[in-house]
Amino acid sequence: MQFGAAPPARRAARGRTASPRVPRGRTRRFNFRAEAAALCAAPEAAEDKMPLGSRLYAVFFRRTSTFALTIVLGAVLFERAFDQAADAFYARLNRGKLWKHIKHNYEIQEK
Structure with a gap:
């Protein structure tokens, strides 16, 4: 027996087992x-x-770069939209009490 060679039983078994993905007689070339x-x-x-x-x-x-950019842009856009929605909700709840709604009552009209 040569040094480094597989035993005969292993060599025969290795030659007989085929890959389940490649049919017998076909090559594995892509x-x-x-x-x-x-x-x-x-x-x-x-x-x-x-x-x-x-x-x-x-x-x-x-990719990591697009992931980071998506997170940053998403956070900026979400913050802007949330801020505008909260301001609109606050203005709707306080309709008639805010300065922008009653300012015309206290302004002096110049002629």
């Missing part, structure tokens, strides 16, 4: 040209079938 042609033929068809969550992940959260 055909990049065929795959690229299939992807280039209908890229919009593949995107249409992509669920909304996967599309959001691919666009906004896949």
